[in-house]
Amino acid sequence: MSQALQGIRILDMTHVQAGPTCSQLLAWMGADVIKFEPPQGDATRGQLRDVPGADSLYFTMLNCNKRSITVNMKPAEGKLIFVDLLKVCDIVMENFGPGVLDRLGFTWEKIHQINPRIVMGSIKGFGSSGPYAEFKAYENVAQAMGGAMSTTGVPDGPPFVTGAQIGDSGTGLHLAIGLLGALQQRHRTGLGQYVEVAMMDSVMNLCRVKFRDHQRLSRGPLPEYSVPTEGLSETPRAGNDSGGGQLGNAIQCKPGGPNDFIYVVVQEAVWDALAKRIGPSLGRPDLATEAKFATIAERRKHQNEMWSLITQFASSYTKREFMAILNELDVPCGPIMSTADLADDEHVRGRDMYVELDHPQRGSWYNVGMPIKLSDSPAIISRSPTLGEHNDEVLAQVLGYDASTIDSLRAAGAMSAPAKKA
Numbered sequence: 001m002s003q004a005l006q007g008i009r010i011l012d013m014t015h016v017q018a019g020p021t022c023s024q025l026l027a028w029m030g031a032d033v034i035k036f037e038p039p040q041g042d043a044t045r046g047q048l049r050d051v052p053g054a055d056s057l058y059f060t061m062l063n064c065n066k067r068s069i070t071v072n073m074k075p076a077e078g079k080l081i082f083v084d085l086l087k088v089c090d091i092v093m094e095n096f097g098p099g100v101l102d103r104l105g106f107t108w109e110k111i112h113q114i115n116p117r118i119v120m121g122s123i124k125g126f127g128s129s130g131p132y133a134e135f136k137a138y139e140n141v142a143q144a145m146g147g148a149m150s151t152t153g154v155p156d157g158p159p160f161v162t163g164a165q166i167g168d169s170g171t172g173l174h175l176a177i178g179l180l181g182a183l184q185q186r187h188r189t190g191l192g193q194y195v196e197v198a199m200m201d202s203v204m205n206l207c208r209v210k211f212r213d214h215q216r217l218s219r220g221p222l223p224e225y226s227v228p229t230e231g232l233s234e235t236p237r238a239g240n241d242s243g244g245g246q247l248g249n250a251i252q253c254k255p256g257g258p259n260d261f262i263y264v265v266v267q268e269a270v271w272d273a274l275a276k277r278i279g280p281s282l283g284r285p286d287l288a289t290e291a292k293f294a295t296i297a298e299r300r301k302h303q304n305e306m307w308s309l310i311t312q313f314a315s316s317y318t319k320r321e322f323m324a325i326l327n328e329l330d331v332p333c334g335p336i337m338s339t340a341d342l343a344d345d346e347h348v349r350g351r352d353m354y355v356e357l358d359h360p361q362r363g364s365w366y367n368v369g370m371p372i373k374l375s376d377s378p379a380i381i382s383r384s385p386t387l388g389e390h391n392d393e394v395l396a397q398v399l400g401y402d403a404s405t406i407d408s409l410r411a412a413g414a415m416s417a418p419a420k421k422a
Helices: 020-028 076-089 106-116 138-144 171-189 200-206 208-219 269-276 296-301 303-314 319-328 339-345 347-348 391-396 403-411
Strands: 009-012 032-037 066-071 091-094 119-123 196-197 249-253 259-268 333-335 353-357 362-370
Touching: 009 020, 009 076, 020 032, 020 066, 020 091, 020 119, 020 171, 020 196, 066 259, 076 403, 091 171, 119 171, 119 259, 138 200, 138 249, 171 196, 171 200, 171 339, 196 200, 200 208, 249 296, 249 303, 259 269, 259 303, 259 319, 269 296, 269 303, 296 303, 319 333, 391 403
Parallel strands: 009 032, 009 091, 032 066, 091 119, 119 196
Antiparallel strands: 249 259, 259 333, 353 362
16 A cells, blocks of 8 residues: 655754754655754753663654765865755755754855755754744743743643643644645645745644734733633633633543543534533533523633533542533533543544554654554554664665765765774
């Protein structure tokens, strides 16, 4: 069975999380991704290492289905390998600091000259222009400067980062879209182009509903928020409010542990059935038609009391039991799933979203699966490569180097770190 991106070859110079997220998704769709590493390898191979001498989960979970080649870009021989790979690749990706490739002599203009058809994907913290262009960025920095942190948490507490890696992995997803768009345009023009995605920009895009609310504030308060918004000029932190037209919140269930919660959305259409189900057990059989809750406008005004009543009812049930009750009423809901819940979940396993792999250094481990399901070309997930595992394979099969050429390149230090002086 052929795969969607079969025949597309990617020279992946990215490291850590944002770029590897992108290239792994493309590899899962069938692209031949050649991970182009310095002799010491991607820094994440050794970060947060849990098995001595083995690649860390940080690395293995972001670099499946790739081939690894180590190249020392300092000697001319290393640059030669890079140039030859540029000539036979469809995409080259990098997420170095500003100017790193330029100083090595490989500006976008030079790369485009070497291969006019190649698409170049570049991830930067803040882009290549503007007053922030030279700043360094990490996941939480991007969340801070892209609007996510200021709108996450509660008004009287500090801002919080989200557990979802929207700065790194979110940027990788944006880059994947940009690269596929550039490849599609190349079908028409025959030419590649430069695709840049900034982490700050990506976080802003993922926070678009907060910018919706920012502009609505100029016309009055936001009635769906459970916190006061009258007179505000910026979107506030609003706890677990749904942030949409319908009211939503996290409701604690028994036995009251840190993840014994269920998120409930009280749509206007389901209020009557929900109120009739919970009201009698609370001694309020007419809850559905009480003045404070009879209309969505009134429920918005008194939503904190509404959530208190729902929580009182939920305290007699586990999150799964309460979910069953709500599903019978067509109330949108979902239990707060911990990493342990998800790792053992039948639905997750059935959709191949937590897959077991084997690694020569670390043995059995699990990776998050491919979230994009293609009917005619499902992803086949294979392990990440060990450092330089495919040096000879890539040089021989992709570049057509013979054994003597490979030996001479190796002797010249093109694939290894320079020897330390005594």
